[in-house]
Amino acid sequence: MKTSEQAVTRTPAPAIRIDKVSRHFHDAQGEFVEALRSTSLDIAEGDFVAIVGPSGCGKSTLLNMLGGFDHPSSGRITLDGQLISGPDIDRGMVFQDYALFPWLSVLDNVMFGLRHTQSREDARAIARQWLDLVGLADFERKSPRQLSGGMKQRVAIARTFATNPRVILMDEPFGALDALTRRFLQQQLLKIWREHRKTVVFITHSVQEAVYLATRVVILTARPGQVKLDERVDLEHPRQINDPKFRDLETRIFDALDEELAKTFKLEASDGYAD
Amino acid sequence: MARSHPVVGSLGPYVFAMLAILSIWQLAVVALAPPPSILPSPTLVGQTLLEEMSSGALFVNAGISLARVSVAWVLSAVIAIPLGVFMARSRLAERLIDPVIELFRPISPLAWIPLAILWFGIGESGKVFIIFVATFFPIVLNTVSGVKRVDPVLIRAGRVLGCARQIDLFWRVIFPASLPSILVGLRISFGTGWAAIIAAELVASNSGLGYLIADGMEILRSDLVMVGMAAIGVIGVLVDAVFKVLQTRFG
Ligand SMILES: Nc1ncnc2c1ncn2[C@@H]1O[C@H](COP(=O)(O)OP(=O)(O)OP(=O)(O)O)[C@@H](O)[C@H]1O
Ligand SMILES: [Mg+2]
Numbered sequence: 001m002k003t004s005e006q007a008v009t010r011t012p013a014p015a016i017r018i019d020k021v022s023r024h025f026h027d028a029q030g031e032f033v034e035a036l037r038s039t040s041l042d043i044a045e046g047d048f049v050a051i052v053g054p055s056g057c058g059k060s061t062l063l064n065m066l067g068g069f070d071h072p073s074s075g076r077i078t079l080d081g082q083l084i085s086g087p088d089i090d091r092g093m094v095f096q097d098y099a100l101f102p103w104l105s106v107l108d109n110v111m112f113g114l115r116h117t118q119s120r121e122d123a124r125a126i127a128r129q130w131l132d133l134v135g136l137a138d139f140e141r142k143s144p145r146q147l148s149g150g151m152k153q154r155v156a157i158a159r160t161f162a163t164n165p166r167v168i169l170m171d172e173p174f175g176a177l178d179a180l181t182r183r184f185l186q187q188q189l190l191k192i193w194r195e196h197r198k199t200v201v202f203i204t205h206s207v208q209e210a211v212y213l214a215t216r217v218v219i220l221t222a223r224p225g226q227v228k229l230d231e232r233v234d235l236e237h238p239r240q241i242n243d244p245k246f247r248d249l250e251t252r253i254f255d256a257l258d259e260e261l262a263k264t265f266k267l268e269a270s271d272g273y274a275d
Numbered sequence: 276m277a278r279s280h281p282v283v284g285s286l287g288p289y290v291f292a293m294l295a296i297l298s299i300w301q302l303a304v305v306a307l308a309p310p311p312s313i314l315p316s317p318t319l320v321g322q323t324l325l326e327e328m329s330s331g332a333l334f335v336n337a338g339i340s341l342a343r344v345s346v347a348w349v350l351s352a353v354i355a356i357p358l359g360v361f362m363a364r365s366r367l368a369e370r371l372i373d374p375v376i377e378l379f380r381p382i383s384p385l386a387w388i389p390l391a392i393l394w395f396g397i398g399e400s401g402k403v404f405i406i407f408v409a410t411f412f413p414i415v416l417n418t419v420s421g422v423k424r425v426d427p428v429l430i431r432a433g434r435v436l437g438c439a440r441q442i443d444l445f446w447r448v449i450f451p452a453s454l455p456s457i458l459v460g461l462r463i464s465f466g467t468g469w470a471a472i473i474a475a476e477l478v479a480s481n482s483g484l485g486y487l488i489a490d491g492m493e494i495l496r497s498d499l500v501m502v503g504m505a506a507i508g509v510i511g512v513l514v515d516a517v518f519k520v521l522q523t524r525f526g
Contacts, residue, residue: 095432113436117437
């Protein structure tokens with residue numbers, strides 16, 4: 001465990017390179033909306049990057065571009081030097097509303113991404129391993145409809161990790177869960193991440209969640225989003241939320257965020273006057 | 276207490292409806308004493324029903340009608356489901372085809388009888404054609420709405436889980452996700468097709484429940500007409516029940 005952690009910190013070449021990426025839209029009324037402006041960010045192999053920012057600052061837009069569902073208006077995003085052109089199984093995604101296939105059993109959901117490359121038997125074996133890891137081995141024959149939100153998200157996490165992607169993208173994956181379930185899933189995700197060292201990009205509204213999980217916390221500015229603060233979190237796992245260092249970091253991040261929140265409110269107020 | 280038993284619970288309303296109809300009917304016969312050719316008594320219809328059943332004629336006619344509807348319905352599904360998928364996936368296709376469908380939809384299957392005879396003669400294909408018309412639109416419309424309403428996040432999930440080609444995405448995500456809605460269309464259309472059986476079998480028929488009714492009318496046997504009507508009602512309910520079971524299984 002220790003050795004791999006050190007190996008990660010000295011990884012030289014960035015896995016993901018977000019290079020001066022801008023993205024703007026024309027909304028339903030034809031108004032010009034600048035979501036991201038010339039944002040740059042390098043993400044190293046094995047990094048767990050949490051992205052925090054005011055609502056509407058372009059976090060999902062950025063993640064969708066990493067997923068290949070959307071494209072920059074200008075600038076480039078590369079993975080291992082390759083331009084991201086569309087969705088691919090090497091960039092897994094965990095969605096806030098789980099996105100399980102309701103017509104498939106829990107096991108078949110986890111097997112879904114394995115069927116392209118594995119025989120049925122191998123796929124089933126891998127899927128079972130992952131279900132076991134998230135503690136849902138006994139639920140493999142159940143329908144997703146029979147599961148609670150937290151269990152659904154564990155299935156979705158198993159389904160994504162099972163395909164062994166290079167990068168895992170998560171857009172507020174625990175946003176819809178209650179505090180206790182959320183805490184449990186954070187611990188489970190952390191356990192899996194520490195074992196498998198995937199590169200993770202994780203969007204959250206919770207500063208505490210970001211500092212608890214990530215190796216790096218990136219704060220975006222109010223719209224148009226840009227990197228405001230980029231903090232390494234060099235705290236040992238398991239992190240204690242009342243550790244002074246944890247508190248310090250949290251405060252620093254909150255301060256940065258507060259400035260941006262103030263701007264967001266102004267932005268919304270001026271939007272209001274514009275109509 | 277009866278409510279706790281599923282079969283009794285779902286049959287209960289039908290039994291009640293039947294009893295209510297029978298008693299009003301019997302009252303009307305007693306009070307008005309109409310000639311049997313205008314309103315036969317429930318007992319007379321019951322007798323005719325038993326006769327038609329014991330001779331097997333009712334089952335043969337019902338079987339023939341069911342076979343006609345089934346053939347037309349399958350044919351309709353084979354064309355309407357792919358068409359619906361195509362319309363839902365292609366904006367251009369929808370804009371071209373949708374107005375045509377909307378124009379044809381209000382035209383009752385009955386209105387097609389003359390053309391069916393001209394085009395297909397008085398054989399089986401004309402009857403199948405009329406039921407085809409009656410079953411086609413519910414399948415198309417439900418397929419279109421089912422495919423369009425597939426949760427976009429499921430499509431995204433499919434794509435990040437390796438469905439790179441449209442065809443994989445279709446078979447592994449879009450089709451199963453829209454299947455419940457397609458099944459609703461298939462169920463509704465079997466109902467509309469079954470209801471159109473009279474229209475189809477009015478055309479120079481010598482078999483089927485529609486024929487039974489038309490024939491009963493010609494020879495002034497209202498009891499026979501009513502047996503035919505009852506058979507259509509009961510079979511319609513039974514088939515619908517089978518579809519409901521299938522729907523809970525796959526929906
Ligand atoms: N497809 C689109 N068309 C028009 N505007 C869009 C589109 N997608 C995003 N936007 C706009 O871009 C801005 C950034 O949106 P985005 O969803 O990335 O924000 P976010 O940071 O994820 O917000 P939240 O924290 O609320 O999820 C918003 O103002 C949004 O309205
Ligand atoms: Mg968002």
